[in-house]
Amino acid sequence: MNKKIAFIGAGSMAEAIISGMVAKKIVPTNQIIATNHSNKERLSYLEEKYDVQTSQDRKSTASGADVVILAMKPKDIKVVLEELDEAFHKDTIVVSLLAGISTTFIEKNLSLPLSVIRVMPNTSAMIGESATTIAKGSKASKEDVVTVVTLMQSVGTTNLIEEEKMDAYTALAGSAPAFYYYMVEAMDQFAKDQKLDEAVSKQLMTQTIKGVAAMLENSEDTPANLRKKITSPGGTTEAGLKVLGEKDFQEAVVACLTRTQERSKELREDFEK
Numbered sequence: 023m024n025k026k027i028a029f030i031g032a033g034s035m036a037e038a039i040i041s042g043m044v045a046k047k048i049v050p051t052n053q054i055i056a057t058n059h060s061n062k063e064r065l066s067y068l069e070e071k072y073d074v075q076t077s078q079d080r081k082s083t084a085s086g087a088d089v090v091i092l093a094m095k096p097k098d099i100k101v102v103l104e105e106l107d108e109a110f111h112k113d114t115i116v117v118s119l120l121a122g123i124s125t126t127f128i129e130k131n132l133s134l135p136l137s138v139i140r141v142m143p144n145t146s147a148m149i150g151e152s153a154t155t156i157a158k159g160s161k162a163s164k165e166d167v168v169t170v171v172t173l174m175q176s177v178g179t180t181n182l183i184e185e186e187k188m189d190a191y192t193a194l195a196g197s198a199p200a201f202y203y204y205m206v207e208a209m210d211q212f213a214k215d216q217k218l219d220e221a222v223s224k225q226l227m228t229q230t231i232k233g234v235a236a237m238l239e240n241s242e243d244t245p246a247n248l249r250k251k252i253t254s255p256g257g258t259t260e261a262g263l264k265v266l267g268e269k270d271f272q273e274a275v276v277a278c279l280t281r282t283q284e285r286s287k288e289l290r291e292d293f294e295k
């Protein structure tokens with residue numbers, strides 16, 4: 023793709039997307055540029071590791087780009103839009119990764135009627151395995167959406183969604199890797215407690231998750247049916263599941279996702295004031 027891509031913010035999510043894009047060679051590395059608040063070492067690290075450009079001049083970084091990806095924290099949205107507003111040109115596509123922040127708010131804070139597209143990836147973008155949702159703002163053309171979908175497909179799968187559902191999808195895929203990792207941390211603790219071989223345990227846990235993911239993707243069974251096929255009456259799985267039931271595991275997961283969704287809404291309420 024012959025587009026210049028600028029990242030405003032050079033933290034974990036910017037790195038995950040840069041890493042995925044560079045690996046897929048979606049744009050030449052000299053067309054990718056990142057800037058941040060003040061951490062020069064971080065920019066040098068990205069330059070060295072991914073061979074991308076970096077700059078401490080945020081305005082020129084934005085003005086030289088076709089696609090500007092906002093990758094700072096939601097709390098910084100106002101100050102960044104104020105700083106960059108005059109750097110945008112009439113064809114700039116503004117992509118926001120910011121949890122909670124609406125396209126309407128971004129549009130309202132821009133002088134030009136630009137294409138604003140909201141994207142919720144996850145950190146698996148790093149290895150091309152993000153599950154990304156994309157919602158278009160009111161002024162985004164079909165062509166601009168195609169550009170952003172193409173870019174994001176270089177780091178994983180994409181789904182176009184209605185923006186009103188973005189808070190829920192943020193829970194289900196943006197934040198969710200952390201919830202799966204949390205469960206694996208607990209399994210890892212069990213492996214340590216039982217003095218299992220570290221390498222063998224890691225391989226088993228990883229392969230088990232891959233197998234589960236592949237079954238979910240390829241089997242016609244529901245998750246509940248897949249679970250039942252593992253659960254022999256009076257067997258080991260049934261005994262383990264009984265404990266999860268007693269500890270309200272499923273209620274805890276639903277409560278976790280509900281709170282994550284609510285927090286996304288709160289970020290909007292807090293930082294769009």
Ligand SMILES: NC(=O)C1=CN([C@@H]2O[C@H](COP(=O)(O)OP(=O)(O)OC[C@H]3O[C@@H](n4cnc5c(N)ncnc54)[C@H](O)[C@@H]3O)[C@@H](O)[C@H]2O)C=CC1
Pocket residue numbers: 030031032033034035036057058059060061080092093094095096098101102119120121142143144145196197
């Ligand atoms: N980490 C994740 O798994 C995901 C994060 N996101 C979103 O991505 C965004 C970034 O998240 P992380 O990378 O985790 O944060 P981070 O804290 O790792 O990085 C934030 C970056 O923004 C920069 N920054 C702060 N103020 C700035 C300013 N005024 N101008 C330019 N740069 C500035 C910082 O220097 C830093 O490089 C957030 O809005 C978050 O909601 C979305 C999906 C997943």
Ligand SMILES: O=C(O)[C@@H]1CCC=N1
Pocket residue numbers: 121192196197
């Ligand atoms: O925790 C957060 O706010 C960000 C958004 C989704 C994943 N990380």
